[in-house]
Amino acid sequence: MYDYIVVGAGSAGCVLAARLTEDPGTRVLLLEAGPADTAEEIRLPMAWPRLLQSAYDWRYLSEPEPGLGGRRRVLPVGRTLGGSSSINAMIYVRGNKRDFDDWAALGARGWGWDDVLPYFRRAEDNTRGADELRGVGGPLGVTDNSSRHPIMADLIKAGVQAGHPRNPDLNGAQQDGFGWYQVTVRDGVRSSTAAAYLRPVVHRPNLHVWTDxxxxxVVLDGGRAVGVEAERAGELVSLRAEREVVVSAGAYNSPKLLMLSGVGIPADLEAMGIRPVVDLPVGENLRDHPHVALVYLTDTETKETQFTPENLELWRATGGGPLSSNLGEAGGFLRTRPDLPAPDVEVTASPAMFLDEGLTAPYDHAFMLGPTLLTPTSRGRVSLRTAMPGSAPRILHNYLTTEEDRQAVVRGVRALLSVADQPALKAHRRAPLSVPDSDSDADILRFARRVTNSLFHPVGTCAIGSVVDPELRVHGVTGLRVVDASVMPTLVRGNTNATTIMIGEKASDLIRGRGAADDQDVSDGSWSAAGQPTGLT
Structure with missing residues (x-):
C-alpha cells in the first residue's frame, strides 16, 4: 500500500517522486517500464544519438503519414529512468511567454506565464546566476556548452548576416534571434531528471523505485482510481494507492494506459474489447514539432572525428573536452512573416551529419541546419493497436496535412537556405548533400515531404480542458491525474523538456495542496549530487 503510485519515471515522474517524498509521511511508488539509467552513453552529452533505437528507447514508429507521401517516421521516446530527459539532446528552452498566456486564455487557469515562471526558476540551478527569469540552487543543472564548434559560431554570424538579431539569451525577455542554447548538463554530465531529482533522494525510506x-x-473502482496492475519479472502484481494514481508516461503512453483502463472514446475501446468507463477524447489533439534538415558537406573538421578514446578519457577525468557538447549547440528563433506575433520557426543545427532521421551512420564531414515549425496546425491522434499492454500504440501525427503548415515549411526552409548562403556559413560549405532541387515552392515542398522528421516533442493527448482539469485531475475519475507533456493544450515555442519538468514541479504543489512556488524552496539542499549511477532497481 502506497499513498501515491506514479506511473512513468520520466521527465515529470522523477520530479513528482522527489517532491512528494519531501514529506517523510508520504509513501510513493515510482514505476518505470524500462531499465535503470546506468549506461555511460546516457551521462555522456555527445553520445545521445547512440541511444536512439537502443534498449533505452521505446522505438516507436508513426503510422504511414499522408502528408509525407505515406512514409513512417521514427519517434524516439525514453524508456529508462529519466525518460526522454535521459536520451534527448539536452537543449533547454522554456518557450515563449505568449504560449502559457494562451493556455490560460483557453481555460487552463493557473498556467499563465506569471503562474509557471516560479516553477521554472525553482527547478533550475543555472550557471548564469539568479535573476527575475532564472533560478539557482534547484535540482536541474542548466549550463552553457563548454565545448563550442566553430561551425556553430558561424551559424550565429550567418543568422545575423541574413538580417536576424543576435540573441545572447534564448530564454530571455526576447526570443527572436540567433545564439547559443543552454543545456541540461552539470559538470559535463547530462542532468536528466533521474540524475537531478531522483538519485540525490533515492535513500529516502518513503520512496520506492521499480524499474522493468x-x-x-489503472484499477478503477466505483469511479475512483485505487491502484494499478503491473507486470514485473513475468509476474502480474496488484498495487494499491491510498490517495492517487498519477500517470506520467508521456504523450504516447499515457493515453495508451488510460484507454487500456477504460478511459477514452467508447467506440474505440469497444472495438478492442475494452469496457468503457469514462467517455473522454483521450489520444486526440496530438501535436508535434516537424523538422526539416538541410545538410551540407564540409572540409571543416566536424564532431564525427572527435569521438576518440583520448577525448573519452578526457571527459571521464574532467567532464570537459569535445564530448561534453550536446551537438545542438546553437540555433535560434525567427518569424517567417512580419505580421506574426511571435516566432514560428526554431532553428535546429548540428556540426555533424544528420541523414534519414539520424539513422544513417555519418560517412563524411557535414553539418546540418534547418527549420522546425513551432506552431503547426496539423493534428494527429494516438490510439490502441491491440488490447495487449505490451503492444505499441498507433501514432499518426498528420505532419504537413494543412495548407498553413505547408506554406510555413516552405517559408522556413527558404529562410534557412538564405542563412546557409551567407558568407559565414558559405565558407564551410563544400557541396550540398540534402537540400531542395531549387528555390521554387514546389521543389521545397517536395523536399520537405521527403525528409521531414519529428523533433521528438509530442504533446496534447490528455490536454488540460478536454481530458484533465487545470489541476491535472482526469475528468470523471477521482484519485487519478496525468502529469506529463500530454497535458499541454498546445505546443510551446521551443523544446518541450523544460516545460515538462515545470509541469512536474507545479503538479507536486497541486497534489500537496500548496500555494504558488516559493522561488527559494529547493527542499533539503540535496540537489548538488553529480548524478552518478547507483544501480537503482
Whole structure:
C-alpha cells in the first residue's frame, strides 16, 4: 500500500517522486517500464544519438503519414529512468511567454506565464546566476556548452548576416534571434531528471523505485482510481494507492494506459474489447514539432572525428573536452512573416551529419541546419493497436496535412537556405548533400515531404480542458491525474523538456495542496549530487 503510485519515471515522474517524498509521511511508488539509467552513453552529452533505437528507447514508429507521401517516421521516446530527459539532446528552452498566456486564455487557469515562471526558476540551478527569469540552487543543472564548434559560431554570424538579431539569451525577455542554447548538463554530465531529482533522494525510506515494470492498467473502482496492475519479472502484481494514481508516461503512453483502463472514446475501446468507463477524447489533439534538415558537406573538421578514446578519457577525468557538447549547440528563433506575433520557426543545427532521421551512420564531414515549425496546425491522434499492454500504440501525427503548415515549411526552409548562403556559413560549405532541387515552392515542398522528421516533442493527448482539469485531475475519475507533456493544450515555442519538468514541479504543489512556488524552496539542499549511477532497481 502506497499513498501515491506514479506511473512513468520520466521527465515529470522523477520530479513528482522527489517532491512528494519531501514529506517523510508520504509513501510513493515510482514505476518505470524500462531499465535503470546506468549506461555511460546516457551521462555522456555527445553520445545521445547512440541511444536512439537502443534498449533505452521505446522505438516507436508513426503510422504511414499522408502528408509525407505515406512514409513512417521514427519517434524516439525514453524508456529508462529519466525518460526522454535521459536520451534527448539536452537543449533547454522554456518557450515563449505568449504560449502559457494562451493556455490560460483557453481555460487552463493557473498556467499563465506569471503562474509557471516560479516553477521554472525553482527547478533550475543555472550557471548564469539568479535573476527575475532564472533560478539557482534547484535540482536541474542548466549550463552553457563548454565545448563550442566553430561551425556553430558561424551559424550565429550567418543568422545575423541574413538580417536576424543576435540573441545572447534564448530564454530571455526576447526570443527572436540567433545564439547559443543552454543545456541540461552539470559538470559535463547530462542532468536528466533521474540524475537531478531522483538519485540525490533515492535513500529516502518513503520512496520506492521499480524499474522493468510494465503497468497494464489503472484499477478503477466505483469511479475512483485505487491502484494499478503491473507486470514485473513475468509476474502480474496488484498495487494499491491510498490517495492517487498519477500517470506520467508521456504523450504516447499515457493515453495508451488510460484507454487500456477504460478511459477514452467508447467506440474505440469497444472495438478492442475494452469496457468503457469514462467517455473522454483521450489520444486526440496530438501535436508535434516537424523538422526539416538541410545538410551540407564540409572540409571543416566536424564532431564525427572527435569521438576518440583520448577525448573519452578526457571527459571521464574532467567532464570537459569535445564530448561534453550536446551537438545542438546553437540555433535560434525567427518569424517567417512580419505580421506574426511571435516566432514560428526554431532553428535546429548540428556540426555533424544528420541523414534519414539520424539513422544513417555519418560517412563524411557535414553539418546540418534547418527549420522546425513551432506552431503547426496539423493534428494527429494516438490510439490502441491491440488490447495487449505490451503492444505499441498507433501514432499518426498528420505532419504537413494543412495548407498553413505547408506554406510555413516552405517559408522556413527558404529562410534557412538564405542563412546557409551567407558568407559565414558559405565558407564551410563544400557541396550540398540534402537540400531542395531549387528555390521554387514546389521543389521545397517536395523536399520537405521527403525528409521531414519529428523533433521528438509530442504533446496534447490528455490536454488540460478536454481530458484533465487545470489541476491535472482526469475528468470523471477521482484519485487519478496525468502529469506529463500530454497535458499541454498546445505546443510551446521551443523544446518541450523544460516545460515538462515545470509541469512536474507545479503538479507536486497541486497534489500537496500548496500555494504558488516559493522561488527559494529547493527542499533539503540535496540537489548538488553529480548524478552518478547507483544501480537503482
Amino acid at each position: 515494470t510494465l503497468v497494464h492498467r
